[in-house]
Amino acid sequence: MSIFDLPLAVTARAGTNIALVKYWGKRDPNLNLPATGSLSLTLANFGSETTVRFAPDAEAPEGGDRISFDDAPAPPRFAERVRRFLNLVRQETRVGLPAEVATRNSVPTAAGLASSASGFAALALAASRAAGMKLAPRELSALARQGSGSAARSIFGGFVEMAAGERSDGSDACAQALLPAGAWDVRLVVAITAEGPKAIGSSQAMELTAKTSPYYAGWLQAVPQDLAAARAAVLTQDLVGLGRVAERSAMRMHACAMAADPPILYWNGATLAAMETVRRLRAAGTGAFFTVDAGPHVKVLCTARDAELVEPALAATPGVLRTLVLVPGPGAEVLREERR
Ligand code: PMV
Numbered sequence: 632m633s634i635f636d637l638p639l640a641v642t643a644r645a646g647t648n649i650a651l652v653k654y655w656g657k658r659d660p661n662l663n664l665p666a667t668g669s670l671s672l673t674l675a676n677f678g679s680e681t682t683v684r685f686a687p688d689a690e691a692p693e694g695g696d697r698i699s700f701d702d703a704p705a706p707p708r709f710a711e712r713v714r715r716f717l718n719l720v721r722q723e724t725r726v727g728l729p730a731e732v733a734t735r736n737s738v739p740t741a742a743g744l745a746s747s748a749s750g751f752a753a754l755a756l757a758a759s760r761a762a763g764m765k766l767a768p769r770e771l772s773a774l775a776r777q778g779s780g781s782a783a784r785s786i787f788g789g790f791v792e793m794a795a796g797e798r799s800d801g802s803d804a805c806a807q808a809l810l811p812a813g814a815w816d817v818r819l820v821v822a823i824t825a826e827g828p829k830a831i832g833s834s835q836a837m838e839l840t841a842k843t844s845p846y847y848a849g850w851l852q853a854v855p856q857d858l859a860a861a862r863a864a865v866l867t868q869d870l871v872g873l874g875r876v877a878e879r880s881a882m883r884m885h886a887c888a889m890a891a892d893p894p895i896l897y898w899n900g901a902t903l904a905a906m907e908t909v910r911r912l913r914a915a916g917t918g919a920f921f922t923v924d925a926g927p928h929v930k931v932l933c934t935a936r937d938a939e940l941v942e943p944a945l946a947a948t949p950g951v952l953r954t955l956v957l958v959p960g961p962g963a964e965v966l967r968e969e970r971r
Contacts, residue, residue, distance in 0.1 A: 637685055637726070638968045641760040645752035645785045645963035646678035647744050649819055649930050651877040651922060652861045653884040654780050654793065656841050656851065660834075662801040663777050666841070667854035669793045670861045671784045672819065673812065675960025678749035678785075680735045682967075683757040685728040698732045705734070716751065716778045717758060724762040732758075744821070745924065751778030752785035752963045760965060771963070772805035788812045788961035790865045792858070812959035815868045818938035820919075821955040822929040822945040824901035833925040836888060836895050843892040850887040854880075874920025874932050881922040898927050901950025905929035908948045912941060930957075 654669035686697075698705040698713050705713065717730050732754070738746040755775035759766050766774065768786055772793075776783035783805055784791045789812035796804030831839075841847050857880050864872035888895040902923060909931055912919045919933045919941050933941050938956050946954045 637763050638761055638970050640682050640684040640731075640967075640969045641757045641965060642680060642682040642967040643753045643756035643760070643963060643965050644678055644680045645749045645756065645782075646674045646676070646788070646960040647738050647746065647749040648673040648781060648784045648791065649744070649922065649957075650781065650784075650880075650924070651873060651932070652854065652857050652880045653922075653924075655884045655887065656837050656847065657780070657834075658795065659799070659801070660838065662804075663780055664801045664804045665776075665780050665793065665795050666851055668795045668858050669781075669784070669854075670809070670858060670865070671781070671791050671793070672817070673785055673788050673791060673960050673962060674744075674819065674957045675812070677738045677744055677955075677957060678736075678960070679738070679746065679753040680966065681750070681753040681757045682731075682733045683754070683761040684731045685726055685761055686731055687728065696730045696732065698734075700734050701736060702733075712778065713754065716754060719774070719777055720758045720762050720764070724764055726762045730758070730761070745779075745781050747779040748781035748785045751775050751782030754778060755782065755786070756963045756965060760968065768962075769805045769807065770802075772807075773802055775963075776801070776804060786963050789814065789959050792862060808962070809862065809865050810868075812961055815865075815959070816935045817870065817959065818933055818935050818941075819957040820931045820933065820938050820941045820945055821957060822901070822905040822931070822948065822951045823953045823955070824899055824905065824927045824929065824950055826952070829926045830897060831895060831925075836891075836925060839893075839895060840888050840891045844887050844890040846887040846890045850883055853883055857883075870918050870920075870932070870934060874918065877922045877932055878920050881924075885923060897923065897925055899950070901948065901952075902927045902929055904948045904950055905931075905945055908944050909941075912944055917941065 652670040656666035
């Protein structure tokens with residue numbers, strides 16, 4: 632393929648997602664292969680928009696990739712992850728050209744919503760198209776996974792299931808759509824309980840958990856049943872069934888991480904207070920169920936109507952700084968292809 636066959640610039644967007652059956656642990660850290668499957672909900676409005684253009688060497692600064700984030704040069708660690716990801720696309724396509732990458736995030740910083748999920752999903756779509764590849768959604772998902780495990784799920788909209796896969800090359804470690812965004816009008820109400828970055832990144836924490844937590848084997852054993860129960864609940868739109876699995880999956884993931892050495896504790900006082908609010912709402916008859924990711928924020932699954940009760944109750948919980956109400960959204964999509 633010659634550079635003249637390539638689109639000039641491809642812009643793609645993807646929404647972030649929240650796991651209801653958590654991914655925690657890798658079967659192969661190099662290929663970023665998950666040890667278990669997971670199940671999530673992709674969200675509207677909170678996501679990433681990324682433009683990729685493979686530029687002829689002559690136009691590239693010092694022959695390298697030029698990577699920006701929210702209109703400023705990307706922080707070095709983020710730029711390095713993007714560069715490594717672009718190398719995968721370059722290897723696959725033999726497009727040996729440096730790239731210009733511009734990412735904008737609509738995931739509020741420090742909101743505790745995984746921006747790496749939407750970021751690598753948008754990057755996988757934009758970079759593969761800009762390099763002349765037309766991947767099927769499952770192939771795109773397997774590519775996005777190599778940037779971030781949760782990104783594999785953001786390729787699809789609505790409720791999504793990620794398979795751990797069995798192959799050593801990771802080609803079957805990809806996600807698939809379970810139920811489209813418009814089919815079930817649920818909400819995730821987020822209680823933000825702290826500012827600033829998380830204590831320990833998810834990859835490092837997963838590795839420490841797998842190496843040192845005596846509960847890791849139990850965690851791995853429990854996930855397939857949780858996945859089957861969550862899948863059945865999604866397909867029958869059973870909020871109570873799904874909510875129960877989501878809570879127990881989150882508690883098991885955190886229990887497993889807390890038992891690592893040194894222990895990994897993502898929660899703060901307001902995390903526990905928000906969980907208590909959810910239990911109180913439930914005791915009063917509201918169908919609300921929490922999940923917590925690798926951070927202190929609490930995300931509560933409920934119906935669209937109940938979100939009107941859940942949001943003020945969380946906002947009034949001591950230590951909760953802000954709330955957000957999130958709605959299901961579509962999968963990754965190409966917004967623009969500007970050809971030479
Ligand atoms: O995709 P990563 O490497 O950021 O890991 C995601 C880990 C959790 O958010 C805690 C769970 C999940 O399944 O998204």
